[in-house]
Amino acid sequence: MMKITKESLANYKDRYNGNATNKVVQNAIAKVGINKSSVDNNMTRRHNFVFSHETEKGDITNQKSSGRCWMFAALNTARVDTMEKLNVKTFEFSQNYTLFWDKLEKSNYFLDSIIETVDEPLNSRLVQHLLQDPVQDGGQWDMFSGILEKYGAVPKSAMPETYHSSNTRELNQLLTAKLRDFAAKIRENHKSGKTKDELVELKEDYLYFVYALLVKTLGEVPESFTYEYRDKDEEFHRIHEITPREFFEKYVAWDLEERISLINAPTDDKPFGKAYTVKYLGTIKEAQPIRYVNAPIDALKKAAVQSIKDGEPVWFGCDVGKMLDREAGIMDDKAYDYEATLGESVELTKGQRLDYGESLLTHAMVFVGVDLDDEGNPIKWKVENSWGDKSGDKGVYSMTDKWFDEYNYQVAVKRKYIDEKWLKALDEPVVELEPWDPMGALAMVK
Template sequence: MTINQSLLTSFKETFNAEPANHAVKQAIAKVGIADASIDNNRLRRHSFVFSEETSRGEITNQKASGRCWMFAALNTARVDTMKKLDAKTFEFSQNYTLFWDKLEKSNYLLENIIDTVEEPLNSRLVQHLLFDPIQDGGQWDMFSGLLEKYGAVPKAAMPETYHSSNTRELNTMLTAKLREFSATIRQAHQNGATKEALMKIKDESLYFVYNLLVKSLGEIPETFTYEYRDNQKNFHRIKDITPQDFFKEYVAWDLEDRVSLINAPTDDKPFGKAYTVKYLGTVKEGKPVTYINVPIDVLKKAAVAAIKDGEPVWFGCDVGKMLDRKAGIMDHHTYDYDATLGASVGLTKAQRLDYGESLLTHAMVFVGVDLDEDGQPITWKVENSWGDTSGDKGIYSMSDQWFDEYNYQITVSRKYVEEQWLKALKEPLTELEPWDPMGALAMMQ
């Protein structure tokens, strides 16, 4: 049946029969759906007081960039650095890791273009590779590969530039050139070029990327000197150290010890298995992105254990859902759409993944949790990287029910995960297609 006048008349009569619709109509027209639907009781459910807390540094700001996954990872790492330096706060250079991420992602794309030269240009795979090849987003294992290869430096050793804090123009240029390089490689293959010749084109193309990154982000420090004062106001100078040695000495993480747990309760991903995503990565020779899919309570148990030990927890979620950004509240009942619209979104977590309604969009850090008398979470303390003008000076509060519905991933030390789940890593990884929702990258700004 088509939309006809009879149907429209019935819609109008039904709408006008409910007096509340007119008041809601005026409110939404004035302030929008979200503000008209906000549940003021959300503030009562979030006191921003937590029974368990870890150390943390000052709030950071990713500005107009999608580097949340880097900020979250470095904000997690800096807690160990602060302990080793006996410093009140510390901040790593996110510009330094951005430089290497852009260069490595460019190489990763062009390597994949070479690997897929036999694929039709209009194949779903090739079009996927070309769709958004140099976006700011990433995953934990992608960043782990950068730390393993390049280490990290204090912010003073490679400060922010215009384009590290505002990446859109840089990404637009890089995307255009990478697509051009991809076209050149595929055309050369069609003309009979050897793989060795294609690799030479790739290396020549990468120089343009390097050239642009140096001009936009600055030169990479091969060694640097770092000066600071500790909590007792004593002066210290760390002289002529490499980024790799700084990370090894002042973070000292065993990156192989860190494991990513996900909660994807869909029929195609049984719990207790380890997964990877085809064609997803940054450092070509690095460890593949690897997740163990587990029930949501396993994520919570591991996160609580880490927090109790004083260890912040990197996590990835769909931050835009039921978020009051100004108040810094993530609550499953932030908005009462039933009252204003007559219905809320009724999909389950699995259905939201299956039908494209939700995926991982943003990475942050758990730095606390409020537990009830039985040790069960009530709310979670979240360190965000959107500056200090929202939430409690940059700290957000997440309800435990929001965790259930919209949190997808945490990364913790293996010691916080039971062996029954870790044994999945001893089995071959199940490969997911590149467009699987678990291949989504954290990049919200």
């Protein structure tokens, strides 16, 4: 065993003081922080926010103090079709409506999982994983696809934001506490001899509490609504009494089964060309399990480029906090020169970052453009974010293609944009990943 000694500390100090630039860097970091001291000033020259191919998009949205990025990204993707069908310049779906159903369905999913695992030891890794964060804001593409399939979608005016839809922390804390309370009651009732059928009956009362809490904090969900609007030509329109599912089916008209998730997880335990799911991960219990195909990063790029060329924006999930200048709205693998300021940069590969807990999917956004060179290769990507219009180019971000390589993990596109050799994986048995696998991470960054 080696320990830090007085001699070690003296050696460290001498080495530090022996480098004259260390003091200069120390003073700069003390004044403005590591990132601003390390920023590459040539970064903005690489990002002129001009792109060779672009899709339509609506006005920039703002998820505020909530982790609903995956919902915003999915609805911002869907609204492009709605804008065309309604002939409007912009449109916004109610993210509060989908948040309500996500919270209720996640609560049901969690309680069902607790009932399924009542014979597991309380301190087992699985049960502790389930209890860790049962009803956070985050999610993935397939989880939202299930919500759209079951509940449809409504315009923002049909279920506007409330304080707690835009500020979810207190709601999540209380709901999490009650769900853990219910979990304890379920396990105690099982110990006292209640059958699983009897536990399911108990669950109904627990879900009523959740439903009532959500109505009080988010509002009552509309069973039907009337929508009025003016189109691009200033003509007035009124859509009479329509249900959320009817609205989605008519004014988005997606075949959700045709939209496939590709992931890029270059780790030894996940060979390319296989379909994967994650145990105990989902929102709607009866929906199809999460399923995605692991493929090389170029397969994700090719599918995204083809979609954008056809005018269709692309939902994607990434590790947004890496090499991000949030104020400038730039994601650039060379954004910060840590080697110049700190002496070394992080040298992990993408696969190693996943394996060693240094990276995972944290945020979802939408590709609404790409800049291709003369040979058709991506240079940079145009990104629609949901953090308001105060950062980037009025809410639009720019991403280098190399950043895509390193920190992008998932895209959801139509089947027709994916090479057949990757689609074959969907006809083979799906590989189940453990609940704590990094590819079970949820997009939820605020």
